[in-house]
Amino acid sequence: MGFHALIIGAGSTGAALAHDLTLRGYRVTVVERGEVASETTGRNHGLFHSGGRYAMRDPEAARECAEDNAIVRRIMPGLLELNGGLFVAFNEEDLSYKDRFLEACANCGVPAQEIDVQEALRMEPNLNPNILAAVKVNDGVFDPFHFALAFLATAKSNGAKVYTYTEVLDFTWEGRTVTGVHVRDRRSGKEYELGADFVINAAGPWAGRIAAMAGLHLSVVPTAGVMVAVARRWTRHVINRLNMPGDGDIIVPQRRASVIGTTSWRVEDPDFIPIPDHDFQLMLRRAQEMVPDFNQAPVRGVSAAARPLVKTGGVVAGNERWLSRGTYTFNHARDGVEGLFSIVGGKTTTARFMAEQMANFIGEAVGVDVPCRTKEVELLPYHAYYRLGGER
Amino acid sequence: MKRLKLRIARGTPEKGLTYRTYEVEVDEKANIIDAVHKVWAEQDQTILFRHACHHASCGLCGVRIDGRERLMCITPVADFADGAEITLEPLRNFPWVGDLVVDMTPLMQRMDAIHAAYVRRDELTPGEGEGMRFEDCIECGLCISACPIVGSDEFYQGPAPLAMMLRLLQEPRGRDLAAVCALAGDEHGAWRCHSAMECTEVCPSWVDPSGAIGMLRRYLLTKKVPH
Numbered sequence: 357m358g359f360h361a362l363i364i365g366a367g368s369t370g371a372a373l374a375h376d377l378t379l380r381g382y383r384v385t386v387v388e389r390g391e392v393a394s395e396t397t398g399r400n401h402g403l404f405h406s407g408g409r410y411a412m413r414d415p416e417a418a419r420e421c422a423e424d425n426a427i428v429r430r431i432m433p434g435l436l437e438l439n440g441g442l443f444v445a446f447n448e449e450d451l452s453y454k455d456r457f458l459e460a461c462a463n464c465g466v467p468a469q470e471i472d473v474q475e476a477l478r479m480e481p482n483l484n485p486n487i488l489a490a491v492k493v494n495d496g497v498f499d500p501f502h503f504a505l506a507f508l509a510t511a512k513s514n515g516a517k518v519y520t521y522t523e524v525l526d527f528t529w530e531g532r533t534v535t536g537v538h539v540r541d542r543r544s545g546k547e548y549e550l551g552a553d554f555v556i557n558a559a560g561p562w563a564g565r566i567a568a569m570a571g572l573h574l575s576v577v578p579t580a581g582v583m584v585a586v587a588r589r590w591t592r593h594v595i596n597r598l599n600m601p602g603d604g605d606i607i608v609p610q611r612r613a614s615v616i617g618t619t620s621w622r623v624e625d626p627d628f629i630p631i632p633d634h635d636f637q638l639m640l641r642r643a644q645e646m647v648p649d650f651n652q653a654p655v656r657g658v659s660a661a662a663r664p665l666v667k668t669g670g671v672v673a674g675n676e677r678w679l680s681r682g683t684y685t686f687n688h689a690r691d692g693v694e695g696l697f698s699i700v701g702g703k704t705t706t707a708r709f710m711a712e713q714m715a716n717f718i719g720e721a722v723g724v725d726v727p728c729r730t731k732e733v734e735l736l737p738y739h740a741y742y743r744l745g746g747e748r
Numbered sequence: 749m750k751r752l753k754l755r756i757a758r759g760t761p762e763k764g765l766t767y768r769t770y771e772v773e774v775d776e777k778a779n780i781i782d783a784v785h786k787v788w789a790e791q792d793q794t795i796l797f798r799h800a801c802h803h804a805s806c807g808l809c810g811v812r813i814d815g816r817e818r819l820m821c822i823t824p825v826a827d828f829a830d831g832a833e834i835t836l837e838p839l840r841n842f843p844w845v846g847d848l849v850v851d852m853t854p855l856m857q858r859m860d861a862i863h864a865a866y867v868r869r870d871e872l873t874p875g876e877g878e879g880m881r882f883e884d885c886i887e888c889g890l891c892i893s894a895c896p897i898v899g900s901d902e903f904y905q906g907p908a909p910l911a912m913m914l915r916l917l918q919e920p921r922g923r924d925l926a927a928v929c930a931l932a933g934d935e936h937g938a939w940r941c942h943s944a945m946e947c948t949e950v951c952p953s954w955v956d957p958s959g960a961i962g963m964l965r966r967y968l969l970t971k972k973v974p975h
Contacts, residue, residue: 394798395800397800398799398801398808402805437867439879478876479876481875499806500806521849585805589870589881592875592879610803610882611884612884612953613803615803628785630775631775631782657803658779659801659803737863739856739860
């Protein structure tokens with residue numbers, strides 16, 4: 357039997373990592389304070405990125421998205437809505453980015469093809485008829501909860517244990533080495549210990565709090581964004597504004613709804629994020645610029661969740677979208693704590709890739725040289741999560 | 749701002765059921781999920797509830813609100829008077845885990861057994877060309893909780909699985925339709941329904957299980973696929 361890895365957090369990162377590590381022969385336990393994907397992952401936009409969103413500002417993220425977009429299509433059959441996306445110029449300023457956008461996509465390996473404006477309007481008759489240009493990309497749509505569940509279902513079929521409603525209270529120690537976690541089962545109130553050879557902190561915006569339990573400082577900036585869903589499916593493609601990433605510039609169709617997002621502001625406490633009315637109104641206004649009738653449909657839901665962005669050097673305060681969307685991996689042995697790793701940042705679309713990087717990183721640290729198999733292994737249907745029983 | 753008194757069912761099968769009332773103030777535009785989330789964050793982190801997307805796509809936050817099955821995320825607090833007391837209870841007809849959480853396994857296993865599909869043909873978005881979209885059913889369990897037959901026959905397939913069986917007949921997507929028909933046609937299938945129509949009444953996602961069960965029956969008799 358291989359090393360026992362304990363993962364804190366069952367968002368997309370923890371779920372994909374559980375899958376990757378079980379395939380490499382580790383024994384895996386996942387602990388999660390709430391339900392699977394109930395915070396950051398669960399309230400994301402559901403946009404299965406082509407990479408276009410990041411092409412101009414963050415070429416590395418764009419490349420990762422493009423590569424994993426192609427892989428996840430293969431391993432997650434029947435769980436993605438693959439109608440593609442459009443980057444649309446709605447005014448002259450948007451249009452001025454077109455050549456730069458096409459060039460950036462080409463440089464990042466993001467498939468992108470300009471299409472005739474009339475053709476775009478035939479495909480999407482609810483778009484603002486005054487559009488000036490349209491570029492088609494490989495965007496898609498997923499439901500974040502089911503996305504995470506598919507990874508966990510497959511991990512469970514390979515022996516992983518998943519404990520939901522189980523909150524980490526503290527680490528257990530042997531000297532300066534983490535030997536597991538002290539948890540509370542939130543259903544029974546009982547506290548107990550779970551031992552492990554090492555622990556991975558994948559708690560997203562709460563990763564800083566988990567690290568603090570080990571006396572470590574991890575600079576995670578919980579950054580909230582508002583999304584508004586209306587009860588009508590206005591478009592079939594994901595509609596992106598062709599411009600630098602900004603507020604309210606993406607409409608994602610999901611089921612019979614359309615979701616406009618998002619904004620970006622720093623929050624102190626990711627536990628509860630009140631929704632500023634200003635952001636709500638801004639979303640509806642921005643959506644109307646892209647789909648003029650957007651607000652004719654009733655509002656179906658409004659949400660906000662915190663992204664776990666990592667603060668690196670040279671960040672301009674009050675401009676949180678500039679923080680890297682990249683993934684940061686930490687082996688806290690360098691901070692004097694053995695047996696503890698953290699993974700922070702990233703995007704749900706690239707959760708598989710992030711898990712691969714993290715598992716490689718762990719493998720190097722603990723001396724396990726087993727190659728990644730998540731590019732090839734098809735995931736089980738998410739219903740299998742329940743079929744497999746065991747801890748929940 | 750709106751003041752509410754949330755009377756929340758607390759406890760577990762071992763500890764028994766009690767109710768505890770929390771006073772909370774939320775924005776006029778908020779939904780019940782925001783009020784519960786705020787109570788959890790600021791007053792009592794022992795409350796168990798499920799939620800994720802907050803726009804009725806993940807199917808996690810189904811509860812009974814003043815006795816009626818609803819998703820907390822699309823129940824506006826504007827539906828209630830200022831100062832109103834609102835009772836929140838877990839769904840019926842599922843194993844109770846604790847507080848507002850039930851175990852969805854019975855429903856998920858039924859969906860699994862028929863190889864429920866997730867992505868369907870998109871018939872409702874205007875524009876040229878074929879497209880795909882997610883199925884309407886979000887497996888929230890509201891229909892299972894509201895159905896009087898599920899409450900009296902634990903082997904009854906229930907509204908959501910029967911509605912999915914109809915969807916598979918309409919759009920097979922490689923599924924074994926003989927197996928689907930066998931389940932739909934047996935004594936715990938479509939014929940067990942008494943047309944109380946509570947399922948369609950509470951469905952938050954345009955599925956109309958009651959109508960689907962009617963169409964399933966017609967199919968079982970005529971073998972003509974209804975659309």
